Amino acid sequence: MENNSDIKKRKKININGSAYTVIYSVVIVVVVAVLLTIASTALKPAQKLNQEIEKKENILKTVGKVDKEKAKDNKARYITEEYKKYITESFAVDINGNILDITDSIVFTLELKRELAKPEAERCLPVFICKDGEKLRYVLQLHGKGLWGQIWGYIAFENDMNTIAGVVFDHESETPGLGAEITLDVFQKQFEGKQIDEETSLPIIIQKPGGSLNSHTVDGISGGTITSRGVQQMFADNLKLYKGFIDRMKSENKNNSIETNDKNQEL
């Protein structure tokens, strides 16, 4: 039965003719395009919200303020509340460390990837300040290259701008089980408490696992050598970018401590 109806159809239209082929391809492309546009537009707000929550979560993670158990129930709300509580201030600095006149909400949307494409003088580098009691920590953004694609993350410094409070890494398309292990806590935890070596240009050396470690080195990932190197390069490049800001903070700290020392002596 079906074969008969098929033959009838073919008699009506020659489906292998040029005109039919052209019309067919136009129609199908338009249908697909409309379908994808609708899907993309309709789902955009929800996707954007997810990305925002993820960014807040990453910033909070570097300062150790994400409790996985508490985040389970209503992650979006938990993260938003914690973010409001701890991240008290955010601003952008230029390459010389001067604070730029940009509002908080715009600072939040700054992406280092886009800033890196701009000429040096026009770059706006985001800084987030986490206030936990009296303790201040500074969260900076990182962006670099792995083996297959981009890698990025955040790094939090203690008040001295030299000791690492925590890091978070993420990646676009590193190999699962190898390079992608940079997202694991085991790898990221190693950075806590490490210090920037001010003499060498490389802030943190990521070395072959198994060697002895000091306060400037961490273990890399077996089978993820190029991604590990990428992380190291990302540190070097991005801290150079923030150098102006870091230096200024350090000299301010020094002045403050001299002042307090003076006061102590006077007392």
Add this chain to the structure above:
Amino acid sequence: MSSNNGLKVFTTPFNSGNPVTVLVLGICSALAVTVKLQPAFVMAISVTIVTGFSNLIISFLRNTIPNSIRIIVQLLVIATLVILVNEVLKAYVYDVSKQLSVYVGLIITNCILMGRLEAFALANKPIPSFVDGIANGMGYGIILIIVAFFRELLGSGTLFGITIIPENWYVANGGFYLNNGLIILPPMALIIVGCIIWVHRSINKDLQEK
């Protein structure tokens, strides 16, 4: 494929018509995503969904598609489905979509998809085509999961991220055991696939060439 016996359509991909071990399709992605069980699992499910629905759609369209552009139309259907699935995941299950993001491209280029569209969906009715797509996706997924099981257990000492090998066995903790670093590299996946083909052929004698 003239007999559209539903059960046979469903069972063939698991045995004499397995896409990986018999037709040797989809090998590239089988090497890439099998280091850990979890991504292998996610990949298996997504490929199953996409093969099923692309087979269904192409089968509905099969009498209208001009022969000269049929490959492009197939590709368009596959790509559209994959993008739609990805967009929906990104909006509602963000964590899963982050794991999947690497594999989206791999799903589109998976040879099994176009292989099934060409070999089955273009010549069969929608329902058997859908069954064929789902079964082939699952046949592929089972091999992925078997390979990933061995690679994750021997390579990382875990299954689904849960530690299986006791911590005190490791050399670092004074034991005798070391994870096999070689097995997490792609060539070992190929060797495991080879072993599966070997076992499969010695069980199913029909597959042996004379």
